[in-house]
Amino acid sequence: MFANIRNALAFPLTATLLLGACGPAPAAAPLATTAASPGASATPRPPKDQVKLTSVLSTELNLATLVGYAKDYFGEENIEVTDIVLGSSGTLRAAVIAKEYDFGLFAFVHDPIARLAGSPWKAVVSTYDREIFSLLVRTQLKDKVKTVADLKGMNIGVTGPGSGSWAMANVYLKKAGLTPDKDVNIVTLGGDPSVIYTALQSGKVDAISSWEPITSRVLETAAGFALVSIWDPKAHQEWVGSDHALGFALMTREDVIASKPDLVKRMVTAHQKALAFITASTADALADTVLKNAKTAEQFAGLDRPLVVKLIERIKPGYGTGCLSKSGFDVEMNIAVTYQLTKQAITFAEFGDTRYAGECP
Secondary structure (H helix, E strand, C coil): CCCCCCCCCCCCEEEEEHHHCCCCCCCCCCCCCCCCCCCCCCCCCCCCCEEEEEEEECCHHHHHHHHHHHCCCHCCCCCCEEEECCCCHHHHHHHHHHHCEEEEECEEEEEEEHHHCCCCEEEEEEEECCCCCCCEEHHHHHHCCCCCCHHHHCCCCCCCCCCCHHHHHHHHHHCCCEEECEEEEEEECCCCHHHHHHHHCCCCCCCCCCCCCHHHHHHHHHCCCEEEEECHHHHHHHHCCCCCCCCCCEEEEEHHHCCCCHHHHHHHHHHHHHHHHHHHEEEEEEHHHHHHCCCCCHHHCCCCCHHHHHHHHHHHHHCCCCCCHHHHHHHHHHHHHCCCCCCCCCHHHHHEECCCCCCCC
């Protein structure tokens, strides 16, 4: 079962969501309409592959997985997702490198960082085709901070060095002419959304690199305002340089692909089924899907249904088919090199394996 989550902004830094034991109930078998042939017997299905998946608590990153669980798309692929291990992305990257886990949902920057650290990763399906990190500033500074450059001398909260939130905070600051750790103070807050929210609300930090559901909670409670609204297409174009980006993906290591290619294929298929459902459904229907399943609903604990609908409506345009976009890769790799988020560039072929979800422009 899922670990108990008291509310959307109050949960441990690293939590394990246990899914398998209380998974979706199997559909009832249809009534037989013809007699079975003498001697006929069904081929027994092999035991389900049990998979532990790492992620941060991010609605953008997790929604396809949550939908896949609620709709039993993993079960259809003979997979039991037993655990979703939540924590700081840098810590989880180290765990995947150490082979504690084989699959993880990660921001773009983790793939080249892992490869350059000697662990060749591959993205196998894109889970979100835009950037997700907005720059939020505490409400008390609304009259003082009008542009990113106005953050000079202030404290900026990120999850940690090498994380997606850290990467985009660097992009925003450097693009505004500020040098991180010189013109501003970068504060490591970890991956616990409650800590991040409280740090902004209390004034421990003046701004945060934020994602959902933190963004909706901050805006809903008026704890802060959006200086960079990355969900806005105009802001995305201005700060990222494109209307799309290969921002987030299901990632694994090359040794896993070599040893378990069929499992990788089925993991991709389950996510693509979920992505198809997301793109074809309204935000209201998607809210029903994740909130009516007791286990997936726990990632939205503390958020009322109208806010969940509003949250999903805001992020829904970023979902695609799961294909790996070459131009989206180029956008992210250019950002990573230009703003020195990685030591050097890697190629598209090194970044992803397109045999499963396909390649797109």
